[in-house]
Amino acid sequence: MADLPANASGKLVPPLRPELERTPIDASKLGEIQRTLSMGDKIWGNEAVRKFSIVIVLLACWQGYAMYKSDPLVIPTAIESHQALFRDIISGEVLVYTWYSIQLLLTGYAIGATLAAILSIAATFTRVGRDILETLTAMFSPLPAIALVPLAMIWFGLGKEALIFVLIHSVLWPVALNMHGGFRSVSPTLRMVGANYGMNPLSYVIKILFPAAFPSVLTGLKIGWAFAWRTLIAAELVFGVASGGGGLGWYIYQAKNTFETPTVFAGLLMVIVIGLAIENLIFRTIEVRTVRKWGMQN
Amino acid sequence: MALPTAPRSDPAAAVAPLLQVEGVTLQYKTADHRVTATYRVSFDVHRADRFVLLGPSGCGKSTLLKAVGGYLAATEGEIRLKGNRITRPGPDRMMVFQEFDQLLPWKTVIQNVMFPLRVARGMSDAQARERAKVYIDKVKLTKFTDSYPHTLSGGMKQRVAIARGMAMEPDILLMDEPFAALDALTRRKMQEELLQLWDDTRFTLMFVTHSIEEAIIVGNRILVLSPHPGQVRAELNSVPVSDAVAARNLADRISFLLFGDEKKGVSHG
Numbered sequence: 001m002a003d004l005p006a007n008a009s010g011k012l013v014p015p016l017r018p019e020l021e022r023t024p025i026d027a028s029k030l031g032e033i034q035r036t037l038s039m040g041d042k043i044w045g046n047e048a049v050r051k052f053s054i055v056i057v058l059l060a061c062w063q064g065y066a067m068y069k070s071d072p073l074v075i076p077t078a079i080e081s082h083q084a085l086f087r088d089i090i091s092g093e094v095l096v097y098t099w100y101s102i103q104l105l106l107t108g109y110a111i112g113a114t115l116a117a118i119l120s121i122a123a124t125f126t127r128v129g130r131d132i133l134e135t136l137t138a139m140f141s142p143l144p145a146i147a148l149v150p151l152a153m154i155w156f157g158l159g160k161e162a163l164i165f166v167l168i169h170s171v172l173w174p175v176a177l178n179m180h181g182g183f184r185s186v187s188p189t190l191r192m193v194g195a196n197y198g199m200n201p202l203s204y205v206i207k208i209l210f211p212a213a214f215p216s217v218l219t220g221l222k223i224g225w226a227f228a229w230r231t232l233i234a235a236e237l238v239f240g241v242a243s244g245g246g247g248l249g250w251y252i253y254q255a256k257n258t259f260e261t262p263t264v265f266a267g268l269l270m271v272i273v274i275g276l277a278i279e280n281l282i283f284r285t286i287e288v289r290t291v292r293k294w295g296m297q298n
Numbered sequence: 299m300a301l302p303t304a305p306r307s308d309p310a311a312a313v314a315p316l317l318q319v320e321g322v323t324l325q326y327k328t329a330d331h332r333v334t335a336t337y338r339v340s341f342d343v344h345r346a347d348r349f350v351l352l353g354p355s356g357c358g359k360s361t362l363l364k365a366v367g368g369y370l371a372a373t374e375g376e377i378r379l380k381g382n383r384i385t386r387p388g389p390d391r392m393m394v395f396q397e398f399d400q401l402l403p404w405k406t407v408i409q410n411v412m413f414p415l416r417v418a419r420g421m422s423d424a425q426a427r428e429r430a431k432v433y434i435d436k437v438k439l440t441k442f443t444d445s446y447p448h449t450l451s452g453g454m455k456q457r458v459a460i461a462r463g464m465a466m467e468p469d470i471l472l473m474d475e476p477f478a479a480l481d482a483l484t485r486r487k488m489q490e491e492l493l494q495l496w497d498d499t500r501f502t503l504m505f506v507t508h509s510i511e512e513a514i515i516v517g518n519r520i521l522v523l524s525p526h527p528g529q530v531r532a533e534l535n536s537v538p539v540s541d542a543v544a545a546r547n548l549a550d551r552i553s554f555l556l557f558g559d560e561k562k563g564v565s566h567g
Contacts (some may be wrong), residue, residue, distance in 0.1 A: 189397040192369060195387040197418040207417065211404045294403045295448025 073261055081265035088263070094251060094270055101247030102274070104160060105232050108167025112228070113221065115168065116176035121205055124183045133180055137173050145170035145231040149238050163235055170231040175224040182216025183209055215291045222283050226275075233271055248274075314381075315342035316502055317366065317470060321375035323527075324361050335361040336528035338375065341521050343470065346500045350517030350536075352507055354556060358528030359506045363474050366504065367393050379469060389418035392463035396475040398455045401447040401462075408434060408443045411462045419466065433465040434458075436495060453484040457491070464495065470502045477512070489515050510552050515539050522555050531555050 007013050043049055059078045066077040076084075088094035119136075122129030145166050156162035186209060194208035210217065236249025248267055255263035291297040319342070324335045335358030343349045351359040364370055366377055368387040377384045379391065387393075392414070394400070401410050411430035415421045421429070434443055437457040447455055456476050463471050477485040489512065496503060505516050513520050514536050522532040532555050537544040 187397070187399050189395050189400045190402070192367075192387070192393065192395070193400050193402075195369065196367070196389065196391075196393050197414045198386075198388045199417055203417065207413075208402070211402070214404070290404070294446055296403050 076262040084262035085266035112171030120179035178220025182213030317343040323374035334527040353523035357523040
């Protein structure tokens with residue numbers, strides 16, 4: 001019987017077809033299902049390789065331009081600058097300055113992050129706490145930390161305390177803002193799950209709220225770190241002048257005073273290297289081992 | 299059928315019920331309204347019951363379950379578990395939610411099941427692990443013991459949540475539409491598995507659903523609630539699903555209880 005495109009009343013009907021059943025063939029007999037990528041595809045697929053090539057290109061441009069200008073007092077070549085850096089790394093000079101900066105940074109960072117945690121937890125449990133946090137972050141978050149340097153010098157003199165004060169300011173607000181946002185966005189279901197276990201508030205914060213908000217907490221810590229590192233170097237440049245001692249900022253400042261331009265560049269390179277190392281080694285590792293492993297961030 | 303609002307003297311309930319809900323009115327506040335979710339609802343749940351709260355959306359069945367869970371207080375009436383008034387959430391009433399995100403994403407399957415055993419029951423790591431393994435086996439997730447939740451399917455996540463609830467061996471297990479977000483095939487399988495689990499351990503279950511079919515499959519006793527605000531429309535005994543005719547009749551009866559008047563209204567209009 002031929003299939004009719006329309007029934008008696010002229011409406012379209014689908015054609016009637018025979019039914020069928022099949023047994024799937026074993027996958028091993030189907031031949032190639034997956035193929036390993038070629039070496040070139042693999043290498044170019046690696047993000048680190050791609051980014052590293054960009055750095056190489058930039059360094060080549062720098063080297064080329066400096067050689068063309070051939071004015072080492074204004075712009076030394078990439079090779080000269082790296083030589084200066086390696087010279088001071090081997091002599092240990094730059095390492096001493098770097099260590100000084102990092103110690104300060106860690107102190108300020110730890111205090112700032114702790115204060116941020118306290119503020120955010122208070123803000124999560126009480127309305128007053130939330131009002132305090134929101135008002136304070138609204139006021140102080142836009143205030144550049146470096147603008148507090150003169151005040152810090154008046155209050156704390158020229159010692160480490162003043163720098164730590166400035167660092168705390170630069171870390172506290174971004175971290176608190178992100179932490180609080182993270183706590184607030186924890187799903188109601190998870191909150192109810194936590195409540196179901198009859199946990200006390202402290203253990204609820206540590207065991208449910210904090211890990212559940214960890215993606216935001218980590219973002220806050222990363223932003224806080226970047227703010228702190230920039231602020232510290234800038235503040236050291238200012239402080240160094242007055243106190244005659246200090247970290248990487250001071251190292252750069254000294255080199256500038258003696259017109260050792262390659263050393264100025266070496267100092268800047270060191271600032272960049274430390275920044276990259278913290279971001280890519282420490283934060284990346286934490287990220288891979290936590291939020292990515294847990295499927296909370298892709 | 300009369301609607302019992304006062305405490306009942308039911309001869310069948312000679313044994314003291316596990317959970318008593320007496321004249322419970324529940325209200326919640328929105329931005330500018332005070333909404334009554336349920337009005338003077340009363341019922342008893344006995345040990346080993348599979349007690350289903352059934353009703354269309356807006357009948358306050360989830361709100362009622364949350365009140366039993368201790369998440370919100372009744373404006374009127376009282377809820378008692380083993381004679382003690384419920385005032386706050388607690389591990390004697392474990393909740394299984396509809397949402398897949400009820401598992402802690404930073405913990406593996408076994409850690410999720412162990413967590414309440416550790417924090418709420420104060421078990422040692424070894425004890426909790428042993429107990430967790432038993433229940434993970436029961437929900438057939440042995441192969442996924444050390445997997446993180448984000449690598450599991452929706453049905454598997456719900457099975458972990460059920461294992462977590464059961465492992466606590468609570469007085470009553472509260473399930474808030476646990477299979478509603480699953481596909482139909484998985485849902486059917488999960489219903490069968492739940493009944494199998496109940497047959498093994500005879501826990502007490504309170505189960506919220508809006509599906510008449512699911513209520514008949516899962517429950518032995520079905521509380522039918524009318525909407526806006528939720529009031530008791532009927533309290534029925536379920537029938538075995540294997541008896542297709544009885545199940546069909548019960549479904550029709552519930553359907554009539556819930557929508558009968560409405561249909562009549564339509565046919566007259």
